[in-house]
Amino acid sequence: MDPTFDYIVIGAGSAGSVVASRLSEDPGSRILVLEAGPDERVIHSRAPGAFVGLFGTERVWPYASEPEPAAAGRRIHVPQGRMPGGSSSINGMIYIRGDAKDYDDWVAAGCAGWSYAEVLPYFRKAECNERLADRYHGTDGPLSVVDVPYRHPLNAAFVLAAQQCGYAFNHDFNGASQLGVGYFQVTQKNGERASTAAAYLRPALARGNILLEIEAEVARIVFEGRRAAGVTWRRHGQVRSARAARAVLLCAGTLGSPKILMQSGVGPAAHLRESGVEVVLDLPGVGRNYQDHLQVLNYYRTRRPISLTGQDKGLTALRNGLEWMLFRRGLLTSNVAEACLFADSDGDGRADLQIHSFPVFVPDHERAPPEGHGFTIGACDVRPRSRGEIRLAGPDPSTPARLFSNALSDDRDVARADSTYSGSYPAASK
Template sequence: MATYDYVIVGAGSAGSVLAARLSEDPGVRVAVIEAGGPDTAPEIHIPAAFPQLFKTDLDWDFDSDPEPGLGGRRAVLSRGRMFGGCSSMNAMIYIRGNRADYDGWAAAGATGWSYAEVLPYFRRSEDNQRGADAYHGVGGPLTVSDGRSEHPLCSAFLRAAEQAGYKTNDDFNGATQSGVGRYQLTQRDGMRCSTAVAFLHPALGRPNLTVLSSARAHRVVIEGSRATGVAVERNGTVEVVRAEREVILCAGAYESPKLLMLSGIGPAADLAAFGIDVVRDLPVGQGLQDHYMALLNFRTDVESLINAASPENAALLRSQGRGPLSSNIAETGGFFHSSDDLEAPDLQFHAASVLFHQDGLGAATEHGFAFGPGVLTPTSRGAVTLRSARPDAAPRILHNYLTTPEDRDRIVAGMRIALEIAAQRAMASIITGPFGDAPASDSYPDILAWTQSHGQTLYHPTSSCAIGAVVDPELRVFDVADLRVVDASVFPTVPRGNTNAPTIMTAEKAADLILGRTASAASTR
């Protein structure tokens, strides 16, 4: 039975950061338990290739239960299962969210999580190619750069949005978030810069860091009121990996609550139904949130990314780190307000330089492009629950997308903005027709019906082990000593934007909480 100081479950977006930060002290022994394996597949590192990872053995390949707000459709919920986790298969968009998100967390009781208090952790991680300023840092492990593709289809979206009267914004992570522009990306020299690339790989040579790959965590071992280790299956054998200081769950918004429930921490009635002894009765898995989006797809005569994987483009990527294969597909987008009385945006657009349909699984057989809104501030709440007491069973997931009037109003308002942009000269001049069907009219019922049948996840699940409900502001599980959760599941609400950067920030802050460091020290690192 191996013993370490810290045992981390998950080598993904948060776990890779924590493994690197905690193992900086050579006197500390750190183990990471990862269900997947190393991030060696070339499709991981070639930015434009990430959709090829869906529904492979590098994808957890979850599905939701039938969603009542989507006419009973099941949502496809892809999640990375390899070193780097979702940072190894996402669209690499670096968005922190809005100041209002974090100030709202703090006002609701998440002490220490205001915007001013988390900004130093965003800056600590960052090595921004534009240089340092009040909002950005340099010298951190994570390369944040401008995209090197600038595909004409994504550029056309920006021109059309400007023609529709929307302002441009050259830094969504700066003083203001609203407007349209090009996304900054977690890329280094035109290739993906995941948390595995940025944090984990540079730390793997340390003798005090051990990564157990292809290892499934079964449950947290709890003795009395203290977490003492993790039961792990590897190569067909189950063993306990002991933690002398802490067990830290970084398995994500679906797997972290599942693992807690398998360990007896969760809603008592639900656990009893599976014959699991209740250690602590907590609302684990409740309050699940996500961003729901709907993309209009159009045909065009403009060259899209369907021919990006040519020998010439591959050589260009290898030699110069640029070209179509460096595209993250959704190169441009923006943040919009569904009504004028909102202080912060509640809609986010992504514009893709290739057809993106059928939950991202549909084949792009002709030239086309896609763009549309996602609801940033959902009022719908879902849940992660157990399907079985077997550790290898996928959890039951229900997001309840579009089950509130507010969410339905927002997605319809966003689609009307999308249709407005599509009608502008810059778009109308390159559109040769719709790909698939479109809303039958611009009426509320027709737009809503279309979004319910054609929308999908933005891959941003959060809040299933939220601060204030399951963990305290230092991310410690209530009433269980030496057990923390450090991933997007602890977010009190889903931030306004892509969730990878906030997850990395959370792990950076957690490292300081664990080690007793302060934010002021973090800001200078």
């Protein structure tokens, strides 16, 4: 007979780690957490500046879109974390909430309960901010938020140059306004990445009522009628299953969650039937409305050899590695994207461009970076209009889903990307 838990959490990523931790506060609850990837406690995830070493490994899902018609047929790579902590174990650690009005727009679109005023108490509850304590910031939560501990001279030059161009310095991108230039705060603790696994899940495991199964790839949610009664997964070639007495919580990320739902028979009925999946519930919205922020990378050469080029090689790499291992200090505490300019390109008072400064030529997934020293200005459109969708490729759960991101299919996204490419940035907000 299958084991029974009160709750089964699918995916131990950003959401899953927090949800499992919160549920485990009730000592009477038994929680099973299923995570497809391996243990996250490896140096490339723990040392903030080393995360690039995770790409191309088993700890990152190699998701990619179908060839995109509006992006010259390119396949857009969408890496996602595949280990406890999920994408918070590979991400840039930037602590950023978005614009307050983004949340109010969700309410206007029908998502009751998600206005900025309603979510702000939860941000404050989550946060342990080392510098800020005010109506926007908390200091008692499990998630450590610190000023970026390392500042590269090229990022400092970017912050200064933007101010010389008239952009205001912003000391808190999560405060009254996002607009302006400054340094990020990052989710780190004592020089290490503070993923949700480190901040929530690992401490919660000590309570003894969570069973974390890693390398367990969920195939389906098992329905009894309309009720999610259990889950089946595959671990080291074996199919296993468990029952949930109270709830199944699906936290497998933007691509993983709709895939699992559709594999389980919940989604657009016609698509499920053509994919060979029996329909449990016809929900046309599943897998739709995909959106992502593309980044336009502009490269600039430096006259002097001061960029990060070569820092990952030879004696320099050894020195950086030792400094981090012995003192949790130095270059390896950098999240590389230390500084940023939030700009308003359409004049509505909200930032729509997140312009990163990187003190190195950042590799693009389809082209090698230039040789030598230089820096990258990367502009993200934070409110893209293009919408994509996720579709099953067949009934077998081990077959990757198909992503049609439709990147740049809306002309307004092309215009915004183009404006940053040509370097004609929006007027400064003084």
